[in-house]
Amino acid sequence: MKILGVSAFYHDSAAALIDDGKIVAAAQEERFTRVKHDSAFPENAVRYCLEQAGCELSEVDNVVFYDKPFLKFERLLETYLSFAPRGFKSFKMAIPLWLREKLFQKDLLRKEFKNFSEDFDWENKLLFAEHHQSHAASAFFASPFEEAVVLTMDGVGEWATTSVGIGRGGSLDMVKEIHFPHSIGLLYSAFTYYTGFKVNSGEYKVMGLAPYGEPRYADLIFEHLVDLKPDGSFRLNQDYFDYCTGLRMTNDKFAELFGGPARTPEEELTQRHMDLAASVQAAVEKIVLTLTESLAKETGIENLCLAGGVALNCVANGKVQRQGAFKNLWVQPAAGDAGGALGAALAAHHIYKQQPRHLNGAMDAMKGSYLGPEYEQDDIEARLKAAGARFEVVSNEEIAKKTARALADGEAVGWFQGRMEFGPRALGGRSILGDPRSPEMQRTLNLKVKYRESFRPFAPSVLREDVEQWFEHKGDSPYMLIVADVAKHIRKSMTAEEEALFGIEKLNVPRSDIPAITHVDYSARIQTVHEETNPRYHALISEFKALTGCPVVVNTSFNVRGEPIVSTPEDAFRCFMGTELDVLSIGNCMLRKPDQDPALKLDYKNAFELD
Amino acid sequence: MGFISELWRFMRVRKKFWLVPVMVMMALLGGLIVLTQGSAIAPFIYTLF
Numbered sequence: 024m025k026i027l028g029v030s031a032f033y034h035d036s037a038a039a040l041i042d043d044g045k046i047v048a049a050a051q052e053e054r055f056t057r058v059k060h061d062s063a064f065p066e067n068a069v070r071y072c073l074e075q076a077g078c079e080l081s082e083v084d085n086v087v088f089y090d091k092p093f094l095k096f097e098r099l100l101e102t103y104l105s106f107a108p109r110g111f112k113s114f115k116m117a118i119p120l121w122l123r124e125k126l127f128q129k130d131l132l133r134k135e136f137k138n139f140s141e142d143f144d145w146e147n148k149l150l151f152a153e154h155h156q157s158h159a160a161s162a163f164f165a166s167p168f169e170e171a172v173v174l175t176m177d178g179v180g181e182w183a184t185t186s187v188g189i190g191r192g193g194s195l196d197m198v199k200e201i202h203f204p205h206s207i208g209l210l211y212s213a214f215t216y217y218t219g220f221k222v223n224s225g226e227y228k229v230m231g232l233a234p235y236g237e238p239r240y241a242d243l244i245f246e247h248l249v250d251l252k253p254d255g256s257f258r259l260n261q262d263y264f265d266y267c268t269g270l271r272m273t274n275d276k277f278a279e280l281f282g283g284p285a286r287t288p289e290e291e292l293t294q295r296h297m298d299l300a301a302s303v304q305a306a307v308e309k310i311v312l313t314l315t316e317s318l319a320k321e322t323g324i325e326n327l328c329l330a331g332g333v334a335l336n337c338v339a340n341g342k343v344q345r346q347g348a349f350k351n352l353w354v355q356p357a358a359g360d361a362g363g364a365l366g367a368a369l370a371a372h373h374i375y376k377q378q379p380r381h382l383n384g385a386m387d388a389m390k391g392s393y394l395g396p397e398y399e400q401d402d403i404e405a406r407l408k409a410a411g412a413r414f415e416v417v418s419n420e421e422i423a424k425k426t427a428r429a430l431a432d433g434e435a436v437g438w439f440q441g442r443m444e445f446g447p448r449a450l451g452g453r454s455i456l457g458d459p460r461s462p463e464m465q466r467t468l469n470l471k472v473k474y475r476e477s478f479r480p481f482a483p484s485v486l487r488e489d490v491e492q493w494f495e496h497k498g499d500s501p502y503m504l505i506v507a508d509v510a511k512h513i514r515k516s517m518t519a520e521e522e523a524l525f526g527i528e529k530l531n532v533p534r535s536d537i538p539a540i541t542h543v544d545y546s547a548r549i550q551t552v553h554e555e556t557n558p559r560y561h562a563l564i565s566e567f568k569a570l571t572g573c574p575v576v577v578n579t580s581f582n583v584r585g586e587p588i589v590s591t592p593e594d595a596f597r598c599f600m601g602t603e604l605d606v607l608s609i610g611n612c613m614l615r616k617p618d619q620d621p622a623l624k625l626d627y628k629n630a631f632e633l634d
Numbered sequence: 635m636g637f638i639s640e641l642w643r644f645m646r647v648r649k650k651f652w653l654v655p656v657m658v659m660m661a662l663l664g665g666l667i668v669l670t671q672g673s674a675i676a677p678f679i680y681t682l683f
Contacts, residue, residue: 118664
């Protein structure tokens with residue numbers, strides 16, 4: 024039984040295909056169209072999924088859309104009505120869009136899918152899952168747990184912004200919800216907007232900025248903005264927000280409360296902005312921890328699954344894990360709306376079709392999240408030749424050895440191997456790698472390779488078997504969704520002078536033996552690398568360890584600021600030629616910058632709209 | 635036609651018949667905005683609303 028899940032028309036369009044409950048393929052449309060957070064119908068992602076499954080659309084049993092447009096429209100109307108006549112400006116922009124297309128999503132989907140099959144039985148085969156049901160299904164049915172509490176938190180779906188479900192075997196019952204406009208995701212987005220970053224994409228920058236600040240506004244948040252109850256439920260005081268009726272996230276009263284207008288996007292970041300970031304991070308952590316503690320007590324269940332955009336807040340996830348209210352935590356790697364495509368398909372299979380679920384021992388069902396396209400060696404060589412690349416072809420063993428050598432020599436390496444990752448993190452399929460021991464690596468990668476803000480931290484990939492020696496973390500973290508501190512014995516203590524530094528000045532002080540991945544508060548967003556799911560990446564880090572004694576590499580996504588992560592060998596070559604990457608390892612091909620034709624160099628810095 | 639009947643079924647399930655007049659009004663207003671593309675008629679609509 025084949026089921027195709029689709030998410031589209033808002034942000035992060037994606038498609039996913041499952042066959043008898045097994046995940047066959049999943050990919051985000053932005054990787055194919057090269058438009059970051061592309062919201063268009065995911066035609067390319069659908070095509071890829073069908074190709075990967077080796078079938079036509081006519082052989083698919085159901086197509087499932089990840090949310091319910093009528094319910095969303097109901098929320099929109101009721102919100103406008105309850106705030107009227109305020110909100111007319113936003114109404115004037117939203118309603119025509121809905122009347123023109125969004126209300127007719129069924130027809131829109133039919134029309135778009137016509138390219139794939141003329142006579143698909145849409146009347147009986149097209150299903151719609153609820154937004155949070157899709158998130159919850161992506162978290163529970165893909166997890167390794169027989170029984171779990173499922174907590175989903177995001178900006179907003181139809182009505183729900185936070186939901187709790189109980190998953191048992193093949194069943195998943197949604198038991199309670201918090202409704203719009205009360206939303207943890209929107210609270211975080213409000214501060215993202217207020218600190219001058221883009222809503223729906225800049226949230227992780229706020230999270231990265233938080234450790235430079237002090238949470239001095241956290242009390243103010245709980246005094247004026249958030250009414251948090253002991254069970255973790257909450258309400259947001261709408262007097263301070265503008266998102267229900269206006270075109271901004273926050274209003275003048277909010278600005279007055281926090282001492283000034285919102286920061287403009289390229290305005291200098293000051294200590295105040297860092298304190299604001301630290302404050303909203305602390306507030307969100309408190310809300311999430313209160314919720315999880317109360318759910319653990321209420322249900323007595325040992326396992327917790329998380330999904331929804333807020334579950335990408337890996338700092339909060341790390342705290343949930345260390346809180347220990349739940350014995351085990353599993354976070355869906357595609358926790359944002361792209362993952363809704365996968366969740367919708369899984370929900371249809373297990374809930375609508377009532378198909379049993381088969382667990383895979385202690386392994387989850389995500390296959391390391393390597394669910395995207397891959398390229399055969401012959402194909403890679405042909406594509407690279409056509410692009411004018413000069414490369415040497417080496418054996419499997421040598422590609423690991425030579426790449427490890429380059430890393431140990433301090434070179435920045437593009438690493439393109441196997442299937443592309445599903446979800447926002449690069450996990451050693453489409454990654455840029457560096458030596459974490461180098462004190463300059465963070466700056467070099469940020470400013471010369473990624474062309475992004477210098478404050479942004481990098482994450483480590485560490486061999487699973489070595490994680491406990493290098494980090495204060497036990498267990499798996501294969502999806503880079505949990506933050507933990509580096510181990511005490513490798514930390515560097517600071518001088519009194521260094522201790523006195525504030526904000527970004529702290530960045531230049533090496534904090535450990537692996538400074539490139541150690542954030543200013545000694546934290547790191549860990550990815551544990553497993554031989555079972557990514558043997559090539561595991562082999563590379565093992566070689567690096569043999570050379571240096573260090574089983575850790577810097578891992579950041581293979582792209583520049585504003586660009587979607589590379590998908591094809593051609594994308595990778597373009598990015599390689601447009602940045603100061605020194606080496607590119609694609610399949611068994613090894614490319615070095617000095618060997619390349621200088622005429623193929625690109626101005627890549629300004630090629631993408633900043634995120 | 636299919637769309638209207640689906641919308642009707644949706645309102646029955648959600649027990650939100652009171653939305654019918656709201657939807658009709660909104661559709662009219664929205665339709666007007668679509669037709670006029672906003673600008674000139676906007677203050678007029680605002681007073682009506």
